[in-house]
Amino acid sequence: MSQEMWTYIFVAGTFAIYIGIAIWARAASTDDFYVAGHDVHPVVNGMATAADWMSAASFLSMAGLIAFMGYGGSVYLMGWTGGYVLLALLLAPFLREFGKFTVPDFVGDRYYSTTARMIAVICALFVSFTYIAGQMKGVGVAFSGFLGVEFNTGIYVGMGIVFVYAVLGGMKGITYTQVAQYCVLIFAYTVPAIFISLIITGNPIPQLGFISDVKGEDVSMLAKLNQVVTDLGFKEYTSTDKSMFDMFAITGALMFGTAGLPHVIIRFFTVSSAGAARVSAGWALVFIALLYTTAPAVAGFARLNFIDTVNESTYVESLDNYDTEAAAIVAAGGKPIPKWFKDWEKTGLLAVEDKNGDGRIQYRAGADNEVTKLDRDIFVLANPSIANLPGWVIGLVVAGGLAAALSTAAGLLMVISSSISHDLCRRTLFKDMDDKTELRVARFAAAGAVVAAGFMGIYSAKLAFVAQVVAFAFGLAAASLFPVIFLGIFWKRMNREGAIASMLTGLVPTFLYIWHFKIGAGKAAGAADWFLGVSPEGIGFVFMFVSLAVGIAVSLATKAPPQDIQDLVEDIRVPGTRRSHGIADSGMAPVADHR
Structure with a gap:
């Protein structure tokens, strides 16, 4: 059976499962739509959380970045892993005890202010739309490679698929769909890694193959990769040109940004209690580790095989006549450019130029590099083809890449939907809205967000790789949402004035800094022009401390929160003293808005 047929079987089969689950678990109430009825088993929720967490940035982009950045790309691995631990241990149980299933809802009640709630909605939308732009770019990469179409067309197809199961099923449908997507993506990620590890090192465990000797040679895989890249004029794979402070800042932004990500936090409200949220977080960490410990090996193998x-x-002109041209090149003693390269060239994500006219492709550092376009987000999908693995493995990886991108995109759509329908409409503008109307508004909001996200994904492809676009979202979350969540839980003196000042201080300068250096006048600037030498990916970590300081200073300079709010903060740090079920408080009276 051909590779194309295997790909169609895996993709069509998995999509049929996803859509079937969405229909089976169709949300019938706002409780189902927002928090899956609070009755998801912790192990099941852990798997769904892992799928929600391991987005296109983790599945598609992280290994690609590490492959070509080497040690410098490890910031994404360290930051995201550490960030999840921080969220699971430091914040998630307390937020679950508080009982509010959206970040703006927590901010609005904790800081007794409609204004604070509205600013939190704005922050959540900024973060979510930035994040989902990266996911939709990943969807476009996966679909364009699978269907052999232009990148933009791939995004349009992905938009249609997300629309069906996110708008129809809500959080209930998304939760069980994400369980299926996790099974697909983890199998798709590890199987080719095992194959390639066996081919290169003879070790079936990729994590060990990464540090093992190359098969038949008395040299480690990493040492050989270092030698190969330095011979071509690149930096050693195990080194980086990033400053230590910038690496620290990017890692910090990813870590603390994780703790402020609305689409991850909302997952802890689909279980029945704060205790179940802790168990769920532990299982999610186990499921996440399976992919994250494999990623460095996938990256190293991909770089070595690509070179x-x-x-x-020797360049082959026609894909339609590839076999004939390639055979002639081999007969003449040459090496034809691989067919996988020609396949991806159609998508516009790869390009070459024979600058010296010798008919061969030189991959080098510097101006004489003839690989003129190389989108690193394609390498996990292309890896099985590069290694000449069986067609069914290639088809499986395509299905896994789509599962990763779509699972997180759906989770983010729920955040956008709930921010608009619940926090903006029902809790602020139309307080007499009934459940049926709110559910209808939520679905319309999700549908509109799908369209907006698709076009943002098309635009984001011009700016950066998936993981870098996602890193901007983490920076925004670290600077704007993490300080008010953290101080709101652990410091009862934090008041509404401090929260408002903190969120604005974090959001505005971080967004403007990213805009300036990635889109605006400073787009061509280098590290010498960055504030404190910190890149746009890491600047959220710097402004996070400014935001914390401003929040504390303003709170101390203004009136303390009402006593009922201070008592509430004390209560949520003692498990069992405050029991609620997300949408409606069951054990305490609603918190008053002390405007």
């Missing part, structure tokens, strides 16, 4: 198959290869 081996592309460098000094």
Whole structure:
């Protein structure tokens, strides 16, 4: 059976499962739509959380970035892993005890202010739309590679699929769909890694193959990769040109941004209690570790195989006549450019130019590099083809990449939907709205968000790789949402004035800094022009401390929160003293708005 047929079987089969689950678990109430009825088993929720967490940035982009950035790309691995631990241990149980299933809802009640709630809605939308732009770019990469179409067309197809199961099923449908997507994506990620590890090192465990000797050679895989890249003029794979402070800032932004991500926090409200949320967080960490410990090996293998198959290869002009042209090149003693390269070239994500006219492709550092476009987000999907693995493995990886991108996109759509329908409409503008109307508004909001996210994904492809776009979202969350959540839980003196000042201080300068250096006048600037030498990916970590300081200073300079709010903060740190079920408080009276 051909590779194309295997790909269609895996993709069509998995999509049928996702849509079937969405229909089976169709949300019938706002409770189902927002928090899946609070009755998801902790292990099941842990798996769904892992799928929600391991987005296109984790599945598609992280290994690609590490492959070409080497040690410098490890900030994404360290930051996201550490960030999840921080969220699971430091914040999630207390937020679950508080009982509010959206971040703006927590901010509005904790800081007894409609204004604070509205600013939190704005922050959540900024973060979510930035994050989902990266996911939709991943969807476009996966679909364009699968269907052999242009990148933008791939995004349009992905928009249609997300629309069906996110708008129809809500959080209930998304939760069980994400369980299926986790099974697909983790199998798709590890199986080719095992194959390639066996081919290169003879070790079936990728994590060990990464540090093992190359098969038949008395040299480790990493040492050989270092030698190969330095011979081509690149930096050693195990080194980086990033400053230590910038690496620290990016890692910090990713870590603390995780603790402020609305689409991850909302997952802890689909279980029945704060205790179940802790168990769920532990299981999610186990499921996440399976992929994250494999990623460095996938990255190293991809870089080595890419250089081996592309460098000094002879360009084949026609994909339709590929076999004939390739056979003639081999007969003449040459090495034809691999077919996988020609396949991806159609998508516009790869390009070459024979600058010296010798008919061969030189992959080098500097101006004479003839690989003129190389989108690193394609490498996890292309890896099985580069390694010449069986067609069914290639089809499986395509299905896994789509599962990763779509699972997180759906979770983010729920945040956007709930922010508009619940926090903005029902809790602020139309307080007499009934459940049926709110559910209808939520679905319309999700549908509109799908369309907006698709077009943002098309635009974001011009700016950066998926993981870098996602890193901007983490920076925004670290600077704007993490300080008010953290201080709101652990410091009862934090008041509404401090919260408002803190969120604005974090959001505005972080967004403007990213805009300036990625879109605006400073787009061509280098590290010398960055504030304190910190890149746009890491600046959220710097402004997070400014935001914390401003929040504390303003709170101390203004009136203390009402006593009932201070008592509430004390209560949520003692498990069992405050029991609620997300949408409606069951054990305490509603918190008053002390405007």
